[in-house]
Amino acid sequence: MQPKMLVTEAADILGVTVQAIHKQLKTKKLPYSKLQNRVYFGYETAVQLFSDFKNSCKIFVFVLVKGGVGKSTLCREVAIRSTLMGKRVLILELDHQGNLTKSFGVNAKEYPVLIDLLEDDSIPISDSIVNVIPGLDIIPSRYDNSVLDNFIMLKSMPLQKVIKNRIEPIRKNYDLILIDCPPSLGQAVTSAVLCADEVILPTTPCDFSDSGIDTTVKEVRRMLNDFDASQVPMKIILNEYDNRERDSRETYADLIKHEKYGDMMFKFYIRECKEIEKYRRRKLSIFDSTSSTAGREDIDTLTRELLGMNEVATKGYASNRENHLSEVV
Ligand SMILES: Nc1ncnc2c1ncn2[C@@H]1O[C@H](COP(=O)(O)OP(=O)(O)O)[C@@H](O)[C@H]1O
Ligand SMILES: [Mg+2]
Known part of the structure; x- marks a missing residue:
């Protein structure tokens, strides 16, 4: 890459x-x-x-209870784009399917993943950090992470510390940390949310009742409130927008003026872009190409927004x- x-x-x-x-x-x-x-x-x-353009390290957590909405994709492409703005970036993958890990060609079996770090306090987190391209590191994930929720619960681990305590010592090494969550709202996701400076909720054009937004917003808000972190912003980004599709236009229009969610919306969307998938399959990024694509433009806009570079x-x-x-x- x-x-x-x-x-x-x-x-x-x-x-x-x-x-x-x-x-x-x-x-x-x-x-x-x-x-x-x-x-x-x-x-x-x-x-x-x-x-x-130095900034203190910010942690963004990508959450949505529904799968296939672009959590991993946005995490990945934003991370790559950020390195091209000179940022040092860390991705922590929590999804046990490890799609993001695999998309960087990393074999997670070769490294301790989060569950290993929790089971054995003596493993330093640095052992699980893999550099994938200049400026970008990942803490990979594999199927063993599927027991994270049970493990955290059975050991009665304090949710506000489980991930935070492990990330805090390495935070100074990065300008940006992105946490890619599985499509669930369990203990591990709660622990991730409690590290966040901002929670990002990707959604795609669809019938609102099937979007998972209601459930996710309600639950993330409860997590934040329960742990006195209600000031942490939650932002919704519409992904896979297609201007030719009525579904897309209606979803965006509905969300932007939605009484509960309007204020949480990014005022732009990420368009559907076949190249994103095409490059990912080849373990590349849309930024490997020099062609201008919708994905390239839109990911750039989102990255600048998250890094405060739009201003x-x-x-x-x-x-x-x-x-x-x-x-x-
Ligand atoms: N803007 C986009 N344009 C085209 N395909 C996309 C876009 N965003 C995501 N995808 C594709 O949608 C699929 C699901 O995305 P993914 O990031 O894995 O979702 P999640 O992590 O929420 O489960 C992937 O195949 C990905 O390549
Ligand atoms: Mg994913």
């Missing part, structure tokens, strides 16, 4: 001209490549170019940055 940030995209994110980015690449001697007419770079260059180009930083970049040359 060799994810790519186009120079044109970086210019757009930073609110500067393409020429300004080219100047940076040349003066700082940063590595970049060219494919046809497109100039792009990877993590190493991104770290330098985006170095002004960079609009907050007056652009003109300062342009000056700054010219000064450097």
